[in-house]
Amino acid sequence: MNVEATAYHEAGHAVMTAACNRKIHSATIIPRDDAHGSVEHENPLRGIKLKFNNGYPARLRAEDAVMICLAGGIAQLRAFPRLLRRWHTHTDYVRAVEIARSICGSPDEATAFLKWLDLRMRSILDVRWFQVEAVAAALVERKRLTGAEIASLMTAALPSRQHVLRPSRAILLFRG
Ligand SMILES: [Zn+2]
Secondary structure, X not given: OOHHHHHHHHHHHHHHHHHOOOOEEEEEOOOEOOEOOEEEEOOOOOOOOOOOOOOHHHHHHHHHHHHHHHHHHHHHHHHOHHHOOHXXXXXXXXXXXXXXXXXXXXXXXXXXXXHHHHHHHHHHHHHOHHHHHHHHHHXXXXXXXXXXXXXXXXXXXXXXXXXXXXXXXXXXXXOO
8 A cells, every 4th residue: 555545544544533532642654563554542442342331322432433443444545546455444344343233233233323424424524634634644744643743733724625614514523
């Protein structure tokens, strides 16, 4: 996977983590083990076992975790549609499915839950795309960013003209 595609992938995970109000520790496009890059962030599911605790607060946390997983591949796909290969997103997708199956009562429900979260995650990435671009560009240049650097890049980034917000979408942008 090329460096720019990896940068968009990790930027997608990072921006979605911030959108879910979860703390980001760092992001990197320096390969390690079998990963091209990574984002270290607060785990929304920390301290809960979904199979035994799937009430409302746990479900909200599961939603965040699934969207953070799925956002890497979708950001990469948007930036470089021709470069996406199944194995680039396999680990993320397997994790998202595992979370959905843990919290849902049936395979059909898990499929619908994942589909809705995929649509919701794409809506959030739509309004935050300029932030994904800013974080991806900085990752290409610096290879590794701290959570504080990512936060200030996201704050400093300005929407391009195509991203002028409609009020309903602004809610998504300012959630976190
Ligand atoms: Zn990923």
